Amino acid sequence: MAEQPVRAWRHVLDHIERDLLDGRLSPGDRLASERDLATDLGVGRSSVREALRVLEVMGLIRTATGSGPQSGAIVIATPTGGMSALLRLQVAAHGFPLADVVQTRLVLEDAVVAALAGAHDRDTGQAHRMLDAMDATGLTSAEFLALDAQLHLALAEASGNTVIAAMMAGLRSSIESYVQSGAATIPDWDRMSARLREEHRALVHAIDAGDEASARALVHAHITGYYAATGLTRDAAAAPTADTDTDTVSPTPDN
Amino acid sequence: MAEQPVRAWRHVLDHIERDLLDGRLSPGDRLASERDLATDLGVGRSSVREALRVLEVMGLIRTATGSGPQSGAIVIATPTGGMSALLRLQVAAHGFPLADVVQTRLVLEDAVVAALAGAHDRDTGQAHRMLDAMDATGLTSAEFLALDAQLHLALAEASGNTVIAAMMAGLRSSIESYVQSGAATIPDWDRMSARLREEHRALVHAIDAGDEASARALVHAHITGYYAATGLTRDAAAAPTADTDTDTVSPTPDN
Numbered sequence: 001m002a003e004q005p006v007r008a009w010r011h012v013l014d015h016i017e018r019d020l021l022d023g024r025l026s027p028g029d030r031l032a033s034e035r036d037l038a039t040d041l042g043v044g045r046s047s048v049r050e051a052l053r054v055l056e057v058m059g060l061i062r063t064a065t066g067s068g069p070q071s072g073a074i075v076i077a078t079p080t081g082g083m084s085a086l087l088r089l090q091v092a093a094h095g096f097p098l099a100d101v102v103q104t105r106l107v108l109e110d111a112v113v114a115a116l117a118g119a120h121d122r123d124t125g126q127a128h129r130m131l132d133a134m135d136a137t138g139l140t141s142a143e144f145l146a147l148d149a150q151l152h153l154a155l156a157e158a159s160g161n162t163v164i165a166a167m168m169a170g171l172r173s174s175i176e177s178y179v180q181s182g183a184a185t186i187p188d189w190d191r192m193s194a195r196l197r198e199e200h201r202a203l204v205h206a207i208d209a210g211d212e213a214s215a216r217a218l219v220h221a222h223i224t225g226y227y228a229a230t231g232l233t234r235d236a237a238a239a240p241t242a243d244t245d246t247d248t249v250s251p252t253p254d255n
Numbered sequence: 256m257a258e259q260p261v262r263a264w265r266h267v268l269d270h271i272e273r274d275l276l277d278g279r280l281s282p283g284d285r286l287a288s289e290r291d292l293a294t295d296l297g298v299g300r301s302s303v304r305e306a307l308r309v310l311e312v313m314g315l316i317r318t319a320t321g322s323g324p325q326s327g328a329i330v331i332a333t334p335t336g337g338m339s340a341l342l343r344l345q346v347a348a349h350g351f352p353l354a355d356v357v358q359t360r361l362v363l364e365d366a367v368v369a370a371l372a373g374a375h376d377r378d379t380g381q382a383h384r385m386l387d388a389m390d391a392t393g394l395t396s397a398e399f400l401a402l403d404a405q406l407h408l409a410l411a412e413a414s415g416n417t418v419i420a421a422m423m424a425g426l427r428s429s430i431e432s433y434v435q436s437g438a439a440t441i442p443d444w445d446r447m448s449a450r451l452r453e454e455h456r457a458l459v460h461a462i463d464a465g466d467e468a469s470a471r472a473l474v475h476a477h478i479t480g481y482y483a484a485t486g487l488t489r490d491a492a493a494a495p496t497a498d499t500d501t502d503t504v505s506p507t508p509d510n
Contacts, residue, residue, distance in 0.1 A: 009308055020347035021432065027349060046301050053264055053305040054312045058341050060348055077350030082341050086313050086334075087418075092275035093315055094282060095332030096418050104418040111362040163342075163351050163359040167422065177276065 008047035013054060015041060020060075020075070030072040031061060058082035079162065083170030091174040098175060102227055105171045106220060109152065112159045112168070113203065113219045117212035119159075126154040127204050134197055141183040144193050149176075151200060155207070182230030192229065199225075263298040267306035270296055275315075275330070285327040286316065313337035334417065338425030346429040353430060357482055360426045361475060364407065367414045367423070368458065368474045372467035381409040382459050389452055396438040399448050406455060410462070437485030447484065454480075 019025040031037070034052070038045045052073055055061045059082030061073040090096045116122050130151035134144060149172045156165040172179075186192045199222040206215040274280040286292070289307070293300045307328055310316045314337030316328040345351045371377050385406035389399060404427050411420040427434075441447050454477040461470040 013312075017344055017347050020344070020349075025348075046304065049301065050305050050308040054309050055344070057268075057309045058312075058344055059350070060344050075348060077345060077348035079341075079345045079350040082345065086337050086341055089272055089275070089310070089313055089315050090332060090334045090337065092272050093280075093330060093332035094275075095314070095334040096421070100416045100418040103416055104422070107362065107366040107419070161355045161358055163355040163426070164362065166345075166351070167359070171418070 008043040009050040009054075012037060012041055012043060012048050012051035016051065016055065025075055027075050027077045029075045031075065033072045057085050059085075079166040080169045083166040084173035087170040087174035088176070096174070098178060098232065101171050101175055102223070102232075105168065106223055108156070108164050108168050108171070109219045109223060110216055112156050112161075112164060113207055113215040114212050115159045115161070116155060117207045117210055117215040122207070123158055124155070124204055124208055127151055127158065127207075130154055131197075131200055131204060134193075134200065139193070141186075141189050141193070142180060144196075145179060145183060148196065148200075155204075178232055179230075182227075182232045185230055196222075196226065263302035264305040264309075267292060267296055267298060267303050268309060271306065271310065280330055282330050282332045284330045286330065288327045312340050314340075334421040335424045338421045339428035342425040342429035343431070351429070353433060353487065356426050356430055357478070357487075360423065361478055363411070363419050363423050363426070364474045364478060365471055367411050367416075367419060368462055368470040369467050370414045370416075371410060372462045372465055372470040377462070378413055379410070379459055379463055382406055382413065382462075385409055386452075386455055386459060389448075389455065394448070396441075396444050396448070397435060399451075400434060400438060403451065403455075410459075433487055434485075437482075437487045440485055451477075451481065 016025065016031070025031070031052075032040065034045050034048045037043075037048045041048075052061065052063060056063055056073070059078045059080065060075065062076045063073040087096070087101070091098065091101060116124070130147055134147045134151070139147070152172065153165065153169050156168040159165070183189065183192075199218065203215060203218045203222060206218055271280065271286070280286070286307075287295065289300050289303045292298075292303045296303075307316065307318060311318055311328070314333045314335065315330065317331045318328040342351070342356070346353065346356060371379070385402055389402045389406070394402070407427065408420065408424050411423040414420070438444065438447075454473065458470060458473045458477060461473055
């Protein structure tokens with residue numbers, strides 16, 4: 001009996017996953033109400049609520065405000081939020097070392113700019129809007145870094161791969177507090193932000209010009225440079241692959 | 256008042272995340288009991304339970320069996336399970352197209368084998384054990400594919416990046432049901448499994464030989480070949496970026 005509550009919410013979660021897999025539930029559909037799910041599955045309403053919270057944090061459903069019997073949650077499938085929550089919590093709990101997060105970001109950013117620069121047509125409109133927004137005078141470092149994150153996300157989204165875009169957003173969000181506190185250690189923020197603006201423009205220019213090799217080299221230098229400047233991830237950023245002769249990729253087992 | 260229950264569990268989740276970030280909680284530590292958390296945070300026990308379920312599914316805590324006041328959950332920070340659950344649910348809900356999952360796997364596998372082949376020393380012992388296990392006669396396709404997944408995961412883990420290893424495990428798990436049903440469409444499984452065994456051995460051999468270019472080409476052909484053979488992701492595998500003249504999204508510096 002002791003394990004019953006655990007099993008009950010798992011049962012609800014498995015049931016909803018099965019409905020999603022089999023196409024009985026799709027984005028836009030409304031889940032049965034808590035009460036009906038509890039009755040149908042023979043579990044308590046609190047177990048249903050626990051399963052719904054999991055689905056909500058993972059970006060699978062949006063729960064209506066109110067919790068009456070009519071207020072079934074809506075299936076939304078917005079993966080970005082869930083990935084961010086997961087990675088943020090894991091980094092917080094030291095499940096993922098910061099260095100591994102930065103290295104993974106390098107791998108994904110490399111894939112994004114290579115795909116974009118290599119594409120016959122691409123839409124970097126949103127990236128350009130972010131470049132312009134970062135030119136505004138008087139931005140705080142927090143404001144600037146938020147736009148910076150949006151620029152990188154815009155590029156990931158423009159590359160068209162939703163999984164990579166969600167992972168990138170999640171990785172960035174997972175180290176948000178480190179990035180922000182890193183900025184506070186930089187003595188001359190105006191100078192740093194001018195440098196970042198210049199690097200961003202050069203990167204987007206290389207992408208627009210279809211210059212894949214330059215875009216990849218620029219994004220690598222841009223990311224490692226910033227982390228090195230903030231002293232955040234000396235090991236990860238300075239020498240991701242100390243003993244290979246290619247640049248990126250990073251998972252270096254030997255040091 | 257209608258939103259109160261939502262806010263209450265979020266409040267618990269934020270509180271625990273803050274404790275993790277600030278180092279007041281670390282892996283191995285025991286959370287306060289449900290009852291104490293409810294009292295300390297001024298929320299109902301059901302809200303505490305909802306937050307704990309989220310943390311459990313995300314691989315952050317292991318809850319003790321039983322739910323008495325003494326049975327606080329233990330912080331574990333095992334990211335792989337959470338990532339798998341998230342990606343599986345999102346693929347099920349069509350939040351992530353299958354093609355994007357396969358492309359992302361190509362990007363990560365490329366990074367893994369490049370790093371391993373480029374490293375001065377590496378431990379492919381677990382990969383070799385999987386190779387040998389796959390040589391056993393009489394394996395069902397399900398058994399073979401489970402070992403196959405473990406081989407790829409062993410390589411990711413050997414590369415030393417925990418984030419990439421968790422993402423790889425999650426991506427594989429998210430398409431598990433598609434991979435299994437794809438195997439059922441293959442007319443001559445013995446022939447296919449012989450081919451896969453051969454490709455696996457060639458890949459690990461290239462890694463052991465430090466031949467990065469071969470390892471990358473082999474892993475790319477191996478993955479796209481299998482998905483094409485099973486008809487699973489014709490679009491993804493054959494032409495991941497329809498409008499590029501490079502092959503994949505994977506970071507291929509040399510084309």
